Amino acid sequence: MTENASSLIKHTALMRPDGHAADFCLGCGTCAAGCPMTGIDGFDPRKIVRMAMLGRDEQLAASSLPWLCTLCGRCENACPMGINIVGLIRSARGLTEKDKTPTAIRKGLEMLLETGNILGLPEEDFGFIITDVAEELNEQPGFEDFTVPLEKKDARLLCTLHNKLVNIQNEDLIHWWKIFHLADESWTLPARNWEGVNWGLFSGEDQVLKVAVDNIVQNMERLDARHLMYPE
Amino acid sequence: MEYIESGRITLDRSKISQKVAYHDPCNYGRKSKEMFGYAYYHEPRWILNKCTPNWVDLEPSRNSQYCCGGGGGLMLTTLDDQREYYSRRKIEQIKHSGASLIVVPCHSCHGQIKAMAQKYNLPDIQVKYLWEVVADSLVVE
Structure with a gap:
């Protein structure tokens, strides 16, 4: 088993007052089911949590995934582990190269x-x-x-x-x-x-x-x- | 609420005649709950109810409300096709309510729902701000 790389996205995403880091993800997919963007251009909040968890910051920040989100928070609202998914996405946006932001x-x-x-x-x-x-x-x-x-x-x-x-x-x-x-x-x-x-x-x-x-x-x-x- | 409760403004409940539906923006609900520990679901409905008796909730509502599809800066990107497809559920939800006036207290939701009503061929759907509905119902002496 490969060791997970450290993730800046994971560590700079603000914690929810009652929330937990991406590592707590159970992979249940409730977030994906609750998200209206799931399936559009390969979007899936679970994928984003997983990428942050594995330390794939560069890959995530270079993709269009963080920018497809409306930050509406339906995923977080449904997450049984209270993961700060919107915070992860916002942090990933912050790592996007300047000339690649909209x-x-x-x-x-x-x-x-x-x-x-x-x-x-x-x-x-x-x-x-x-x-x-x-x-x-x-x-x-x-x-x-x-x-x-x-x-x-x-x-x-x-x-x-x-x-x-x-x-x-x-x-x-x-x-x-x-x-x-x-x-x-x-x-x-x-x-x-x-x-x-x-x-x-x-x-x-x-x-x-x-x-x-x-x-x-x-x-x-x-x-x-x-x-x-x-x-x- | 303070203005209405204290009588500093008076509202006429008969000025708006069409069926109205209320949309919860994420910033008043889920986001507010997360950041400040309180979601504003009751207050805007209380105000709307002072403007018209003929209003309904969209289903699902409050915590489970469908997002308008325009928030988080998505309206500022070039991902227009994705934004349009995303909104199909919102539009279905609005159609299902049977309302012809959608009341929102958010600028992003306002812009997005208005634009999507055009895209999905619903020219008779009006979109107004909550404070616009209040201003329209004011009794001016």
Whole structure:
């Protein structure tokens, strides 16, 4: 019997609070049965656990397997041994060579590091979009005096935004604004680093994950906001 | 919930007329349970119920809910065929519910279900955010 190689993927995957390392796998296949991606392009969560267990990091990171997953957690939910399968997959993604990670994610992450948002939208353009949509809302009865409290200090609630809402889905900005307006909420929107989506979570890069979180923490401190609202 | 309970906003339960179904995003359910020890299954349903009496659960739901198929960054890859095939179960589940409005509180699920309803030829299926349904039901004085 050959000895198992050590696996970085296995050791860097965060442990579930009640979870166990990949070595506990019984090979029962419950994860595979519960996963909607099983069988598509050879995907199988059990295969991923097995590869991490045997230390086949390079083979796993070079395959398309980690990127086919939606990280939905159905496999883990079913696993009788509580193995952190999603964590293994995320760690495997982090080991993928930079030029082999999906282009959209790579570009978004570069933009995030450079400009504080995934779109690379400048502060001025962001302000223009927000004001424009607010003016449209002013045309609706009951919202004539609505304004967006950009950069307001001491608000109860600081909102971050999903980048979609200042890109292709501007019209969906107004739902929360209407609710806030009628509830007379004390809220604010930061003029920069408003990005609420953290692609470092998907790409498996903890450094990028941290930068995105730091951006938000700095906004909270700068504006003295008490609560934080994420887009989802 | 706080706004509704305290009366800071008032909702009209008769504004939405069609049959509604609720979808649990992984981030509100399985992921939240894993990371924070609590899954938000009750709260969004409580809010939806304040907006309309005519809503149902998709089957299976909560912990066993089918994933939308667009999460985890998959929508950002070029694996579109795989993503589409993956969603066949989600679409079957939605069809089975008989609902024409799917309510989701997640941007990924929203984008994916909307795109897949197009791909699978269900142009009459509407997809809305939970807070959008709340905003649509607001009583404006």
